[in-house]
Amino acid sequence: MKVLELFNVHKVYNTTHVEVHAVNDVCLEFEEGEFAAIVGPSGSGKTTLLNMIGGLDMPTEGRILVNSTDLSTLKSSAIIDFRMRNIGFVFQSYNLIPVLTAKENIEFIMNLQKWPRKKRDKRTMELLKAVGLEDRVDSRPAQLSGGQQQRVAVARALASKPRFVLADEPTANLDTKSTENLLDIMEKLNREENITFIFSTHDARVVKKARRVITLEDGKVVSDEIRE
């Protein structure tokens, strides 16, 4: 089943002096359960592409269907709602709400979705265990290491079982060990819960773990290889 389709997507930034073609005629399809990396040099358009997929930004041309829905047809509060139900996000850093504990951060989306307490608690503990932080339930982000924070962010992104998770350079600030650890967790959850992961990276170690690698250059897809 296709969870995501991009048809001839363009993104052009009009700065005062030059026109930047950040994403240039991208066509892509993603099936449920993929574990895909978007790679490419700095400035190649990875972040721009992910933001458009997540409805944070709109393409200047072309269409993106998420779950067969064209987000550009929705009004902004509906897009936010759509994200809450269907898309998990992990950013490079400062993902978490500093005043909430690890548990509360993970629960956040479930709360927005008004899950009953029991179901919420069960899912939260399950995820905390999956990311190996069951003993840090009540720690605030400031009391966690960068790697631990990213693990909590991944847990939060997965909490309400979204269609897919978008992660923009989730390991950029992590050391080798934490990077591998995070990737292992992501892969495990991807397999166990059959949730699609799309993440951008610079990191060869991360690329190695991906089952599909899309390479961007100057906003264009230059290669798209699937490896098993």
Place this chain on the structure above:
Amino acid sequence: MKNYKMAWRNLWRNKRRTVITASSVFFAVFFALVMRSLQLGTYDSMYKNIIESYSGYIQVQDEDFWENKIVDNVFKNSEELREKITADRNVEDVIPRFESFALASSGSRSKGVMVMGIDPEKEKLLSDVEDKLVKYRLTDEAISAIKSEEIPAYLEKNMDLFHGNSYSSDGRLQIELGIKENDEEYLMPLFEKYASVKNGYFSMGDNAALVGDRLARYLGLERGDTIILVGQAYHGHTAAGKYVIKGIVKIPNPDIENKIVYLPVDVCQTLYYADGMLTSMVVHLMDDDDDAINNTLKRLDSNIESPYRILGWKEMNETLVQQLDADNKSGIIMIGILYLVIAFGVFGTVLMMTAERRREFGVLIAIGMQKTKMAGVMVYEMLYIGLLGILAGVAIALPSIIYGYHHPIHFPSKFAKIWEEYGFEPVMAFQWIDKYFLSQSLVVAIIVLVAVIYPVVKIRNLKEVNAIKA
């Protein structure tokens, strides 16, 4: 997590800032309340002094008397009029007065004075002149006699400062001379022995006068001396009379004390060739709060026609009302400035709170939190800061004002002297908890709520892509 709970947590992200902002709100509320209470209370006490020692709340006069205070504009002290007035449900009694001007002289000095003919018994309902008779006077002899005893140093100093002053009550003397509570028992008998003044009151028909303390000092008069009054009487006669001074009185309004001579009303009528006539009837009320006064005023106004005129205390004390009105406005401007400063402080906090959380807002919108919910959290945060400050301000101001209400501030001796020379009573009173409590708190609450508009608008216009990049 509910909005209010999250807001509470957010509040403590930056404890110091929250505390400082809430404190600034607290100080604004506290000072505004105390300042207002003090100001309004002092006005009240000034009004009360002049009302109780002179005008009363309502007077009935001949319709021309107020504009032209000559003895010809008097009216007959008729039972019919009295009954008409006392028929009103808020009127307890009617106090007759005969008020005019005269030239008073004693020996080589003379001065224009206000002659007030009063009913010695009825007048006790309002100005109670008997209670205002001077009890102690700090003459130079009295002071040196007291000094010859063993007395504390502060008293010596204060007695010198206030030499010549007189007092109608123990309390006033103790306050002005700064007599400490512990010393009272020892010192008061000394004043009793060396500084007490024998004064008497008068009754109807007595050919006697009571004279304001300042006036008496100016004319160099004492009890037992004779005062001569000369003036214009009814229908072109010349008023002239000689009266024995039975007592010297202290009036809480220095201006009046400077010119008042009381006579029994019948004696006064004789002086002015106006037997059976009055210049005014002071209406003594049962209930004297503002609304009751206004309503009574309206009722009397419609029931009593020409040739009478009904005057309220505001009309009769126009100068003081205007003076205090102007003072009140400057007070309000002061508080306005205080609020402005606080408003900028609060706004600064809001600005920082919003700016430093831009990225967080972006992330939260990205993961699916609605902007309205986020704005809701911000509103709660400001509400907490505001409420914290306001409640603390009210909580601290309340006992302070209640205490102040029961213990008016008497100026320290030196200022008292200056203040009195300007014609004011050297007392600052507090007003009891009233509407100003609500209005001041509300203004501060509104400031806080207006400040919250900024983050709400900011969040509404937030572009999540840009916010995340920040």
